[in-house]
Amino acid sequence: MFNDKESFKQHFKEQLVSRLGKAVEEATPGDVYKVLGSMVREHAGRPWATTNRMYRETGQKQVYYFSLEFLIGRLLGNNLLNLDLLDMVRTGLAELGWDWEAVEEQETDAGLGNGGLGRLAACFLDSMASLRYAGHGCGIRYKYGLFEQKIIDGHQVELPDNWLQRGNVWEERRADKAVEVHFWGRVEIAEEAGRLVFRTVDQERIRAVPYDVPVIGYSEGSVNTLRLWSAESVTDMSRIGPGGQHGYHQYLDYNRSVESISEFLYPDDSAYEGKLLRLKQQYFLCSAGIQSILRTFAKLGRPYRELPDYVAVHINDTHPTLVIPELMRLLIDELGFGWEEAWDITSRTVSYTNHTLLSEALEQWPVGMVRELLPRVYMIIEEINKRFCAMLLDRYPGDPERIARLAIIEGEQIRMAHLAIAGSYSVNGVAALHTELLKSQVMAPFYQLYPERFNNKTNGITHRRWLLYCNPALSGLIVEAIGTDWMLSPRQLRLLEPLQHDASFQEKLQEIKRHNKLRLADYILDKQGIAVDPDSIFDVQVKRLHGYKRQLLNIMRVMHLYNMIKDDPTAEVVPRTVIFGAKAAPGYYLAKNIIKLIHNVVEAVNSDPDVSKKLRIVFLENYSVSLAERIIPAADLSEQISTAGKEASGTGNMKFMLNGALTIGTLDGANVEMHELLGDDNMFLFGLRAEQVLSYYRDGGYAAREIYERMPDISRVVDQLVQPGPFCAQEQEFIAIYQSLLDHNDEFFVLGDFHSYLAAQAAVDHAYVDLSAWMARAVKNIAHAGHFSSDATIHRYASEIWGISPI
Numbered sequence: 001m002f003n004d005k006e007s008f009k010q011h012f013k014e015q016l017v018s019r020l021g022k023a024v025e026e027a028t029p030g031d032v033y034k035v036l037g038s039m040v041r042e043h044a045g046r047p048w049a050t051t052n053r054m055y056r057e058t059g060q061k062q063v064y065y066f067s068l069e070f071l072i073g074r075l076l077g078n079n080l081l082n083l084d085l086l087d088m089v090r091t092g093l094a095e096l097g098w099d100w101e102a103v104e105e106q107e108t109d110a111g112l113g114n115g116g117l118g119r120l121a122a123c124f125l126d127s128m129a130s131l132r133y134a135g136h137g138c139g140i141r142y143k144y145g146l147f148e149q150k151i152i153d154g155h156q157v158e159l160p161d162n163w164l165q166r167g168n169v170w171e172e173r174r175a176d177k178a179v180e181v182h183f184w185g186r187v188e189i190a191e192e193a194g195r196l197v198f199r200t201v202d203q204e205r206i207r208a209v210p211y212d213v214p215v216i217g218y219s220e221g222s223v224n225t226l227r228l229w230s231a232e233s234v235t236d237m238s239r240i241g242p243g244g245q246h247g248y249h250q251y252l253d254y255n256r257s258v259e260s261i262s263e264f265l266y267p268d269d270s271a272y273e274g275k276l277l278r279l280k281q282q283y284f285l286c287s288a289g290i291q292s293i294l295r296t297f298a299k300l301g302r303p304y305r306e307l308p309d310y311v312a313v314h315i316n317d318t319h320p321t322l323v324i325p326e327l328m329r330l331l332i333d334e335l336g337f338g339w340e341e342a343w344d345i346t347s348r349t350v351s352y353t354n355h356t357l358l359s360e361a362l363e364q365w366p367v368g369m370v371r372e373l374l375p376r377v378y379m380i381i382e383e384i385n386k387r388f389c390a391m392l393l394d395r396y397p398g399d400p401e402r403i404a405r406l407a408i409i410e411g412e413q414i415r416m417a418h419l420a421i422a423g424s425y426s427v428n429g430v431a432a433l434h435t436e437l438l439k440s441q442v443m444a445p446f447y448q449l450y451p452e453r454f455n456n457k458t459n460g461i462t463h464r465r466w467l468l469y470c471n472p473a474l475s476g477l478i479v480e481a482i483g484t485d486w487m488l489s490p491r492q493l494r495l496l497e498p499l500q501h502d503a504s505f506q507e508k509l510q511e512i513k514r515h516n517k518l519r520l521a522d523y524i525l526d527k528q529g530i531a532v533d534p535d536s537i538f539d540v541q542v543k544r545l546h547g548y549k550r551q552l553l554n555i556m557r558v559m560h561l562y563n564m565i566k567d568d569p570t571a572e573v574v575p576r577t578v579i580f581g582a583k584a585a586p587g588y589y590l591a592k593n594i595i596k597l598i599h600n601v602v603e604a605v606n607s608d609p610d611v612s613k614k615l616r617i618v619f620l621e622n623y624s625v626s627l628a629e630r631i632i633p634a635a636d637l638s639e640q641i642s643t644a645g646k647e648a649s650g651t652g653n654m655k656f657m658l659n660g661a662l663t664i665g666t667l668d669g670a671n672v673e674m675h676e677l678l679g680d681d682n683m684f685l686f687g688l689r690a691e692q693v694l695s696y697y698r699d700g701g702y703a704a705r706e707i708y709e710r711m712p713d714i715s716r717v718v719d720q721l722v723q724p725g726p727f728c729a730q731e732q733e734f735i736a737i738y739q740s741l742l743d744h745n746d747e748f749f750v751l752g753d754f755h756s757y758l759a760a761q762a763a764v765d766h767a768y769v770d771l772s773a774w775m776a777r778a779v780k781n782i783a784h785a786g787h788f789s790s791d792a793t794i795h796r797y798a799s800e801i802w803g804i805s806p807i
Ligand SMILES: *Cc1c(COP(=O)(O)O)cnc(C)c1O
Pocket: 114, 115, 116, 119, 542, 543, 544, 623, 624, 625, 628, 649, 650, 651, 652, 653, 655
């Protein structure tokens, strides 16, 4: 049906009528999306089956990437791109009178993730399929994804993200592959044939039903599977729970509690939420996922001790760490293994990625909660800890302090990162700096114990979604210049480097950037009624709102700039449009306060005739993958300004680089590696280094109030947070921010980095005046961005961690 344009058009018209029972003329863009999506999904069916059959028949090693989050966004355009059908379908639809963009806009983002961590999982799926690695995703089919953000009077309001409301053409429900997951109950121990056997009784039973989504690789890639689990009630009412509940009302209660398991994604980023329901979600995914893996493995007819040769289980952060005790449980209780052998199999199967150094994000579950909800799993964790500590005692006799620092269970808490490291064969950080800090600080005693387990895998992004798909004009220009090899090998983008100073190439790049900026300007005008100047610098910070990401530093420099222009309205200023997009966790008061502050500054700046000629501020609501795809191609300047040592890697930074924006940033996360590639001239660096930040935390010596008292431009902005004036209607409106800076000594060094940031921004202004030199830097950025392709990252995971090769 997609052989050529004419037959596509023919088929499409027929399908519109037969699927919808409507005449072609009556179809809405929503109808067009639905029918086209279903056709694409069907088209992928054959290669999907082929890939699956091949995996079954060759028995080759399979990777299962477990993640509580997959922030995949929209699939129609990306799937068409990967199938090499996008241009043909676009033209075909146009000839039938349909506008591609309008059709594309009909798809609701699959927002099953908070931010970078979930987006990384999605980029990895794309790379694994495109590079023909046998790698699959395991996640939860949340009924509600990350909340939809609305801004009302400058305040964030969260609405449920009912993304499945209009159906999901990509998923396949596989009721035949359902498994059961059990909670609560009690463990009975008996002796059978001289060995202890464990049976858990009186449990609540949950049916886990997988929904499979094909992950379509690019150009002759594989079609792998993203398996998302949904919680359902078991149907035989007699045996649903403790003691076997019978009544109708009990059944309804049970039903309600079951549904809640896969109901919503926890909207927290970089913070740990110790809630029972979250623990249920984690175990639900781990148990269903591991059972299904073992069932697939069993069909190979190999002995279970060979599991690590055929299966790699990777856990994306500690959220799925319960795969370790769950695999132990199944091997021991269901398959009859002894402890030693089960442990050997498990710890040679599981590998772990650490995503954060922030202590508030390190997961710890209370012993009591785990013991009650998962009694048998808890026993296993306890035994793992017991044996681990015994080994430590052997190794570090007379060093109880060290043992306490390493223990998995300590102070009635289970430290999930410790369990993940103890029970796996590989621990990786996500950027060089992050891995070094893991080894030297946060996980130092583990590094001393198991140096061979630690390795770095710098994050990456898929250039298919983040360039080919979202910036077709730039892709076209690159093809015109260096051909198409870079599409399969993004490092080939390096061939652009000789064009850095090519005037005609620069001009074309500039034209494309301007075109993308105009497109974003239209969107901003449409959504916010704000007219922005396409010739101004589009200065963009889009990411989750968090103290360490320092949106506050950015908005305070805007306040400062406002003050400067008001003091001297005739001053020469390089025009800027400062664009923000950020969701704050619903319970994160300070972050929400910063969103309100940004909106007050938007009001003050944009409505002031002196200021708004040179400066416009925009906050785009509901930052998401599809919005990122619109914003990033239009950016001139990428704000990556986290407190050094806090951002594990960042991937937003890479997307901007690939689209020809220059970076202003700190030496943090992957910015460090970016700087190594690009050099000082191609990046606007500022601020404290990670070691300096660490030494302040360790030894003291940072005094925010002193800076405030010494620097009049800083105190002026800080005072404007609490005094009625241009940014503050009510007195004390931003007292929480004010106190975080002065009373709590500015944990993220906003004031300490303020002047250094202003200097870097002045360097940006200076650089932008020479547009040709700016474009030369943009070319260099694009030319080096292939370094951050998730294809390269996945090759390294495959060869250095999982031990697999492409088929
Ligand atoms: C890439 C991406 C992120 C991560 O951005 P960082 O700047 O690395 O924090 C978050 N959200 C969305 C929607 C993204 O596409």
